[in-house]
Amino acid sequence: MAETPNVHLSLSNNAENVLLVRQALSGVAAVLALDAIETNDVNTAVTEACNNVVMHAYDGEDGPLEVDVYALPVALTVVVRDRGSGIHPHESEHEHEQEHAHTGMGIPVIQALARRVEFAEPPDGGTEVRMEFDAPKQPSLACTSSATESPRTREAPDGDGRASAAPAHGWLPGTVELRLTPNAIARAVLPRVLSALAARAYFSIDRIADVQVVAAMLAAKADESIVGDRLDVGVTIAPRNLELRVGPPLGAETFALSLADRRADSD
Amino acid sequence: MSRLEAPGATDDTQALFRRWQRNGDASAREALVQQYMPLARGLARRYGRSSEPFEDLLQVASLGLLKALDRYDGDRGHPFPSFAVPTILGEMRRYFRDSGWAVHVPRGAQERALKVREAQERLANRNGRAPTVNQLAEYLELDIEAVIDALQAARAYDTLSLDAPRPSAEGEVVAYGESIGCEDERYELVELDATLASVLGDIPPRERLILHMRFVEDLTQTEIAERLGISQMQVSRLLRRSLEQLRTLTHTS
Numbered sequence: 001m002a003e004t005p006n007v008h009l010s011l012s013n014n015a016e017n018v019l020l021v022r023q024a025l026s027g028v029a030a031v032l033a034l035d036a037i038e039t040n041d042v043n044t045a046v047t048e049a050c051n052n053v054v055m056h057a058y059d060g061e062d063g064p065l066e067v068d069v070y071a072l073p074v075a076l077t078v079v080v081r082d083r084g085s086g087i088h089p090h091e092s093e094h095e096h097e098q099e100h101a102h103t104g105m106g107i108p109v110i111q112a113l114a115r116r117v118e119f120a121e122p123p124d125g126g127t128e129v130r131m132e133f134d135a136p137k138q139p140s141l142a143c144t145s146s147a148t149e150s151p152r153t154r155e156a157p158d159g160d161g162r163a164s165a166a167p168a169h170g171w172l173p174g175t176v177e178l179r180l181t182p183n184a185i186a187r188a189v190l191p192r193v194l195s196a197l198a199a200r201a202y203f204s205i206d207r208i209a210d211v212q213v214v215a216a217m218l219a220a221k222a223d224e225s226i227v228g229d230r231l232d233v234g235v236t237i238a239p240r241n242l243e244l245r246v247g248p249p250l251g252a253e254t255f256a257l258s259l260a261d262r263r264a265d266s267d
Numbered sequence: 268m269s270r271l272e273a274p275g276a277t278d279d280t281q282a283l284f285r286r287w288q289r290n291g292d293a294s295a296r297e298a299l300v301q302q303y304m305p306l307a308r309g310l311a312r313r314y315g316r317s318s319e320p321f322e323d324l325l326q327v328a329s330l331g332l333l334k335a336l337d338r339y340d341g342d343r344g345h346p347f348p349s350f351a352v353p354t355i356l357g358e359m360r361r362y363f364r365d366s367g368w369a370v371h372v373p374r375g376a377q378e379r380a381l382k383v384r385e386a387q388e389r390l391a392n393r394n395g396r397a398p399t400v401n402q403l404a405e406y407l408e409l410d411i412e413a414v415i416d417a418l419q420a421a422r423a424y425d426t427l428s429l430d431a432p433r434p435s436a437e438g439e440v441v442a443y444g445e446s447i448g449c450e451d452e453r454y455e456l457v458e459l460d461a462t463l464a465s466v467l468g469d470i471p472p473r474e475r476l477i478l479h480m481r482f483v484e485d486l487t488q489t490e491i492a493e494r495l496g497i498s499q500m501q502v503s504r505l506l507r508r509s510l511e512q513l514r515t516l517t518h519t520s
Binding site for chain 1: 306309310313314316348349352353356357360363364368369370372387396397398399400401403411412414415416418419
């Protein structure tokens with residue numbers, strides 16, 4: 001799938017980050033008008049795949065957890081990728097048993113809920129779980145966006161190595177990177193993910209409301225971006241503080257933004 | 268190895284299946300139910316997350332388990348869990364469809380949004396400052412995700428909330444911890460699961476034991492209290508402390 005994902009999340013394999021993935025997926029599901037059961041299926045399966053990375057990919061060490069979401073006319077596809085030892089820690093004649101021993105119920109759950117599942121080991125290491133769910137009832141997002149906006153960039157430029165399975169350069173423990181396209185997705189996903197991050201950073205409720213406003217503004221900013229309608233957001237989390245780096249793609253101007261809550265209790 | 272993984276289909280297990288399926292031996296079925304109940308419970312928790320009363324869903328999952336026990340064909344060489352998982356999930360899915368869950372969820376989200384709003388005001392009045400999501404979750408006995416979802420629903424249905432008056436920064440600190448005796452620590456269960464594996468070593472033995480009883484053996488706080496001969500409040504406090512410690516450890520690791 002050489003297509004640019006609608007949502008790309010680059011995270012640490014921190015257990016708390018699974019909530020961010022779920023929030024992002026709920027945003028996508030809302031845009032696609034999936035019903036509660038379909039949303040629950042997607043969320044449950046992807047949660048299992050992410051938990052697998054959290055628990056087993058890096059033997060207790062930190063490592064990247066990457067999630068790509070493609071909302072295409074034919075299917076909603078979610079790819080969960082790690083750069084670690086993954087689900088096949090020992091290639092051996094007992095591979096099948098090993099797989100089950102290391103993942104418990106996770107894989108059967110994914111297989112039961114997704115229409116199609118593929119496990120792959122990219123040449124540069126790690127493991128990739130590609131889950132395909134039933135087609136959204138809505139027209140594809142590409143159509144939604146191209147109706148009012150410039151067509152999004154189909155071919156990833158050289159510097160943007162996502163499609164070529166480049167190593168996760170720039171991955172930093174404790175930071176969260178989001179790449180969102182098109183705009184409808186950014187509007188639905190960014191407020192949810194930033195709210196969850198603000199909650200984690202002990203922001204009070206009223207400041208989270210502010211964060212949601214800022215997120216909506218940033219999503220709107222993608223509209224103004226001349227080069228495609230993609231929004232890149234990097235977030236560094238500290239207690240009562242979120243540092244945001246926001247940039248349209250292709251090296252155009254990036255700006256930093258600090259969201260803080262100095263009044264909240266750090267419970 | 269996951270705590271939820273049932274033991275593999277050993278010869279003993281196959282014998283139990285034969286005794287139940289061929290001879291109708293109820294004690295063999297009971298043994299199988301005992302063995303695979305954690306599977307059903309784990310699925311109910313994973314699939315049902317923050318919806319339905321958990322007990323209802325557990326019943327549906329148990330029903331699915333019974334069906335799977337009847338229909339499993341051990342001669343095909345597949346381990347029982349790989350057959351049972353889709354059967355049990357299918358049962359829960361059907362239950363959600365039949366009970367109109369898909370329709371109720373959005374309404375539930377709105378109701379929860381209202382509850383969150385009320386709690387928000389109550390806590391703000393009490394403490395002189397707006398609560399955090401953690402405080403709200405604790406106060407409402409919801410998981411953090413449910414509160415964030417409620418905030419999202421509130422944002423969608425009530426844009427006025429952004430203009431609501433904000434309390435001042437002054438105010439005294441209230442010990443929430445003492446006011447709530449039996450909150451449900453199932454929240455962030457999956458996350459904790461992962462955390463347990465990596466940082467349990469940093470938790471004192473007694474608290475580790477309580478965590479184990481709560482999350483691995485799935486005992487209630489009262490059951491744990493009975494076993495250890497302490498009060499349920501103490502169990503609650505110790506659980507809370509170790510959960511907080513775990514969270515800190517995850518934060519810093």
